[in-house]
Amino acid sequence: MSTHIVGRAAETEALLACIAAGRHVLLEGPVGVGKTALARAVCAMLDRPMVRVDGDGRYSESKLVGLFDPPAVLTQGYRPECFLAGPLVQAMRLGGVLFVNELNRMPEGVQNVLLPALDEGRIFVPNLGEVAAAPGFVLVATQNPAEFVATGALSEALLDRFELVRLDYQTEAEERDIVAQDARCSPGMDIIVSAVTLVRATRSDARIRRGASVRAAIAVADIAARLGGDVARAAQLALPTRIELVDPTATPVAALLDDLAKKARVADPR
Numbered sequence: 001m002s003t004h005i006v007g008r009a010a011e012t013e014a015l016l017a018c019i020a021a022g023r024h025v026l027l028e029g030p031v032g033v034g035k036t037a038l039a040r041a042v043c044a045m046l047d048r049p050m051v052r053v054d055g056d057g058r059y060s061e062s063k064l065v066g067l068f069d070p071p072a073v074l075t076q077g078y079r080p081e082c083f084l085a086g087p088l089v090q091a092m093r094l095g096g097v098l099f100v101n102e103l104n105r106m107p108e109g110v111q112n113v114l115l116p117a118l119d120e121g122r123i124f125v126p127n128l129g130e131v132a133a134a135p136g137f138v139l140v141a142t143q144n145p146a147e148f149v150a151t152g153a154l155s156e157a158l159l160d161r162f163e164l165v166r167l168d169y170q171t172e173a174e175e176r177d178i179v180a181q182d183a184r185c186s187p188g189m190d191i192i193v194s195a196v197t198l199v200r201a202t203r204s205d206a207r208i209r210r211g212a213s214v215r216a217a218i219a220v221a222d223i224a225a226r227l228g229g230d231v232a233r234a235a236q237l238a239l240p241t242r243i244e245l246v247d248p249t250a251t252p253v254a255a256l257l258d259d260l261a262k263k264a265r266v267a268d269p270r
Helices: 009-020 035-046 061-065 070-076 087-094 108-120 172-182 189-201 214-225 231-238 253-263
Strands: 024-028 050-054 066-068 083-085 097-101 122-125 129-132 138-143 162-166 208-210
Touching (some): 009 024, 009 138, 035 097, 035 138, 050 087, 061 066, 061 087, 066 070, 087 097, 087 122, 108 122, 172 214, 189 253
């Protein structure tokens, strides 16, 4: 996928300014609006190393910070060279960006480990000692809005350490450009237009609680390009896992998508 960012001038400027000022940033927005792509692109612009962590309810404090290699400890003791640095320590030592994707999916204990790193640029690791961040260390994290499944609220203490940059869905023209840039199968513009129109329709239909993102439009366009331009059929393959219905028992997904395809005037090539 390209690291070129379509649109997002204001959000890019805001993120660049915050990182340049040494501030930690929380990127908030729905799934698939490009939070990770924006963070990656800004790190590339600044030539800053980025260490990535993906939020998971099973993630542990030791996985974030690091741990001592048990076999090495048995033979050498708690020597610094026996320590296996986790993403937090790696980013601190590099003076880089620790990118935590979906921070609000992390357990509270893991979130709390970040507080001294954010406040003082230092953490204490048992049997290793103090780890001080090199100049340039910042944390960039993302979170989906609270209404999304499997997300929780960040603590007030943690939120107080972040600047907030919000991202929402982009304009239709920009989403077409994104699909054209990131699709793998070189779909024609007619396919791209239909895919974007159909996906955008999922965000305003009263039967759908959570609509699909431009990532879904890319999938629809790619599949349609391999199905002779059949966008409606491609949508039946790509969208069921990417939308959430208000009442799944009352609204069959296949019928709903067929209805949206007709309303969006998606042509059947057959």
